[in-house]
Amino acid sequence: MAAVESSTGERPKLRAGLAAQPHRYGEFVLFDPLRIGKPVVLSAAALAAVDRFDGRRSPYEIAFQLNVEFPQIRVDGEAIAMLAKALDEALLLDSPRFWNQVRGPIRKPICIGTYEAEPEPLREQLTELFVADGGPGLPREEKASSSSRLRAVLVPHMDYTRGNITYGHGFKELFERTDASVFVIIGTSHYSPARFSLTEQHFETPLGVVETDRDYVQRIAEAYGDGVFADPLAHAPEHSIELEVVLLQFLLGQRRPFKIVPLLVGSMQDCVEEQADPSAKEDIDRMVKVLRQVEEQSKEPVCYVISGDLAHIGPKFDDPRPVDAPWLADSRQKDQAVLQALETADSRRFFQTIAAEGNARRICGLSPTWLTLQVAQPARGQTLHYQQYVHPEGYESVSFAAAAFFG
Known part of the structure; x- marks a missing residue:
C-alpha cells in the first residue's frame, strides 16, 4: 500500500501484531510490541476508525461507515486520511514507509x-x-x-x-x-x-x-x-x-x-x-x-x-x-x-x-x-x-x- 498522503483513493492497512490499551479517560494508546513503531494516543472514535484500517476501505468509506454506525460522531474522509498519515509516520501502517525502514540498507x-x-x-x-x-x-x-x-x-x-x-x-x-x-x-x-x-x-x-x-x-x-x-x-x-x-x-x-x-x-x-x-x-x-x-x-x-x-x-x-x-x-x-x-x-x-x-x-x-x-x-x-x-x-x-x- 502506498503511503497515505491524502484522502484520494488510498486504503490504509494497520500492521499486524499491534496492541491497544486504555490511556487516560476516554483515550487509548496504540503501540507496537516490537518497538519498531512509535506509540500513538487515540480517542475512542479514532480507535474505532483505526479498527477499520484493513487495506480494503478508503478513508471516505471508513468515515461513511462510522457516521452510519455512530451518528453521534461526525467525521469526514479527510480527517481519516490525516489519521492514517499520522499512523504511517509512526510506522504503524503496513506501508512502503514501514518496509523501507525495516528493509532499507x-x-x-x-x-x-x-x-x-x-x-x-x-x-x-x-x-x-x-x-x-x-x-x-x-x-x-x-x-x-x-x-x-x-x-x-x-x-x-x-x-x-x-x-x-x-x-x-x-x-x-x-x-x-x-x-x-x-x-x-x-x-x-x-x-x-x-x-x-x-x-x-x-x-x-x-x-x-x-x-x-x-x-x-x-x-x-x-x-x-x-x-x-x-x-x-x-x-x-x-x-x-x-x-x-x-x-x-x-x-x-x-x-x-x-x-x-x-x-x-x-x-x-x-x-x-x-x-x-x-x-x-x-x-x-x-x-x-x-x-x-x-x-x-x-x-x-x-x-x-x-x-x-x-x-x-x-x-x-x-x-x-x-x-x-x-x-x-x-x-x-x-x-x-x-x-x-x-x-x-x-x-x-x-x-x-x-x-x-x-x-x-x-x-x-x-x-x-x-x-x-x-x-x-x-x-x-x-x-x-x-x-x-x-x-x-x-x-x-x-x-x-x-x-x-x-x-
Whole structure:
C-alpha cells in the first residue's frame, strides 16, 4: 500500500501484531510490541476508525461507515486520511514507509533511550562501563600477551545501566587480545520464531555507521540455503546485536577498520525438551558446518561475539513468586555450574548442564553460546565477570557474565 498522503483513493492497512490499551479517560494508546513503531494516543472514535484500517476501505468509506454506525460522531474522509498519515509516520501502517525502514540498507538504532543519543554523552556513558568501581579499566592500546588467540567473547545484552562493568570486562578482553577485522555477532533472537536470521543491513549508531560484511553474509546464506532471510522483521526490533555494535564502534571505530556479521539465533528449547544435543537437529548442524566453512574461506581474521544473558527468574517471567535471597543463592549456584561448563569450552557439557534443569531459569544465552562453541571450537574458556541484577521488589532477576574463549 502506498503511503497515505491524502484522502484520494488510498486504503490504509494497520500492521499486524499491534496492541491497544486504555490511556487516560476516554483515550487509548496504540503501540507496537516490537518497538519498531512509535506509540500513538487515540480517542475512542479514532480507535474505532483505526479498527477499520484493513487495506480494503478508503478513508471516505471508513468515515461513511462510522457516521452510519455512530451518528453521534461526525467525521469526514479527510480527517481519516490525516489519521492514517499520522499512523504511517509512526510506522504503524503496513506501508512502503514501514518496509523501507525495516528493509532499507541501514538499520536504525532502536535502543536509544536506554543509552545516550548524542556522541559525547554516549562516549562518557560507555567509558563508565570500564572505569566504574569494579571495572577492568580502559583497554590498553598495546596488545596483551597471550599464549593462545582469542576466538570468542561472551558479553551481556542487558541495557548498559544494569549490565554495566560486565560489559567492560568482556570488551576489554576483546580489544586487547584480537586483531580481528570481522566480528561475527551471534545474538539471542527475542522476537522471531526463525531458528536463524541474517541481515545485510549496516548498523547505525550515534557514533556512525558500522558496516556489515555483506559478502560474508551472502556466503553463509548461499551455503546454508533457504531460511536465513525468512523473517524480514527479525533484526528490526532486536537489541542483542545493537548493544554490542555500539561498543565495538566505541572501541574500534577510530582505531582500525572492521565489519560485522549479524546473526540471530532462535530458541533451542525443543532440544532441551527432547534432551537431545542440538547437533542432532539437521538445521542446526548445517549452520555449524556452514559457519566453519565460511570462516575458513575468509581472508580476514575473525572473532566471535556471543550476545547472551543467563538466568531470568521472577514474576516478570511468569514465575509464581517474588525473587528472594534463598532463590537468588540457588540460581547463583546453578549459574556457576553453567560457567564451569563454559570454561571447559565443551558445548555438550554446557548444553547438558542447562538441559538437566529443563532450562527452567530461561537462560537466553543458551542458543548463541552453544552455536559459537561448536563453530569456534576453542580449547578453553575463562570467566571474566558475573552479576545478578535484582529488582528491588523481587519482580525479576537477570544474571549475566563476561567470558573469553581461547584456542
